[in-house]
Amino acid sequence: MGAIRLEKVKKTFGTLDVIPGVDLDINDGEFVVFVGPSGCGKSTLLRLIAGLEDVTDGKILINGTDVANEAPAKRGLSMVFQSYALYPHMTVYNNIAFGLKMAGESKDVIDEKVQSAAKILNLTDYLERRPGALSGGQRQRVAIGRAIVRNPAAFLFDEPLSNLDAALRVNMRLEITGLHQELKTTMIYVTHDQVEAMTMADKIVVLQAGRVEQVGKPMDLYSNPANKFVAGFIGSPKMNFLGGDIAAKHDCHEIGVRPEHLAVSTESGEIAATVKIAEHLGAETYLHVEADGLGPMTVRATGEVDLGENDRIFLTPEQDRIHRFDQHGLTLSGA
Numbered sequence: 001m002g003a004i005r006l007e008k009v010k011k012t013f014g015t016l017d018v019i020p021g022v023d024l025d026i027n028d029g030e031f032v033v034f035v036g037p038s039g040c041g042k043s044t045l046l047r048l049i050a051g052l053e054d055v056t057d058g059k060i061l062i063n064g065t066d067v068a069n070e071a072p073a074k075r076g077l078s079m080v081f082q083s084y085a086l087y088p089h090m091t092v093y094n095n096i097a098f099g100l101k102m103a104g105e106s107k108d109v110i111d112e113k114v115q116s117a118a119k120i121l122n123l124t125d126y127l128e129r130r131p132g133a134l135s136g137g138q139r140q141r142v143a144i145g146r147a148i149v150r151n152p153a154a155f156l157f158d159e160p161l162s163n164l165d166a167a168l169r170v171n172m173r174l175e176i177t178g179l180h181q182e183l184k185t186t187m188i189y190v191t192h193d194q195v196e197a198m199t200m201a202d203k204i205v206v207l208q209a210g211r212v213e214q215v216g217k218p219m220d221l222y223s224n225p226a227n228k229f230v231a232g233f234i235g236s237p238k239m240n241f242l243g244g245d246i247a248a249k250h251d252c253h254e255i256g257v258r259p260e261h262l263a264v265s266t267e268s269g270e271i272a273a274t275v276k277i278a279e280h281l282g283a284e285t286y287l288h289v290e291a292d293g294l295g296p297m298t299v300r301a302t303g304e305v306d307l308g309e310n311d312r313i314f315l316t317p318e319q320d321r322i323h324r325f326d327q328h329g330l331t332l333s334g335a
């Protein structure tokens with residue numbers, strides 16, 4: 001069981017107020033992703049939960065018990081780091097077994113747990129190798145194996161895929177999602193990558209400057225961002241923000257339109273624009289345009305679109321996909 005609750009959790013480093021006060025509920029079995037730009041406090045929040053940092057104030061409840069003053073080992077959580085932190089001179093088997101040996105488990109129990117974790121992670125054939133003879137993805141799986149055998153109340157991942165190349169990252173993303181489906185254990189996963197957040201999370205927590213901007217299911221954040229920050233952070237390419245006349249027409253300070261919610265025509269439409277760069281990705285085309293009187297915009301068009309530098313086009317936003325913001329950047333209801 002791994003239900004985790006943060007109550008007014010606060011962290012300062014000297015005079016630096018890194019986490020001003022976070023309240024959050026994580027349900028047992030949930031896959032929660034903390035996402036936000038570099039330096040926003042994701043790792044600090046995770047390390048507070050793990051007990052690797054002391055809270056300045058507030059409560060951290062694991063299954064109803066406040067553990068804010070407990071040592072990390074007493075919290076029953078397993079952390080997986082970006083750097084893997086494997087012992088290079090030990091075999092994969094011994095790396096996975098190490099924590100259990102230190103805890104004085106019997107040989108039989110250790111063997112059963114290591115073999116079972118190896119099976120889940122496709123490491124059975126690699127147990128006698130040393131980390132140096134493994135790929136980056138396999139090393140990351142060993143680090144996860146070491147966490148699995150401890151049978152934690154929750155897994156804590158801090159940007160575990162950052163050291164892998166793009167193709168491997170996509171693979172490992174699927175593996176970790178599959179692992180969660182199999183183990184059904186609570187997972188808290190930290191990343192600056194909104195694509196990882198969108199694809200992996202049951203629940204996303206968007207952070208900025210140590211504050212929770214919004215909590216919700218991936219598609220809820222995409223469709224109904226609470227403010228301009230979340231609207232701009234979730235989704236790729238980023239949402240276009242437009243002021244001036246078009247915002248006035250919609251009775252607000254600024255509107256937001258995602259690149260995929262703009263219809264492209266060479267004949268007529270609401271916004272006239274000139275194509276600056278067309279990025280042909282095969283399946284789709286990103287048009288980077290200069291809109292008359294509005295400035296740069298990005299449009300997500302079909303793969304076959306035959307447009308290039310200096311072509312004149314017209315864009316029309318899907319009316320029910322327009323986001324409206326007030327002068328504070330908060331979302332206004334209705335279009």
Ligand code: ADP
Pocket residue numbers: 013016018036037038039040041042043044045
């Ligand atoms: P993220 O993981 O989102 O990139 P961090 O949690 O690592 O962000 O850092 C949040 C802020 O706290 C940053 O401004 C960072 O410089 C600061 N910080 C983190 N750890 C310490 C520390 N031990 N001492 C002082 N400042 C720290």
Ligand code: MG
Pocket residue numbers: 042043044159
């Ligand atoms: Mg970090």
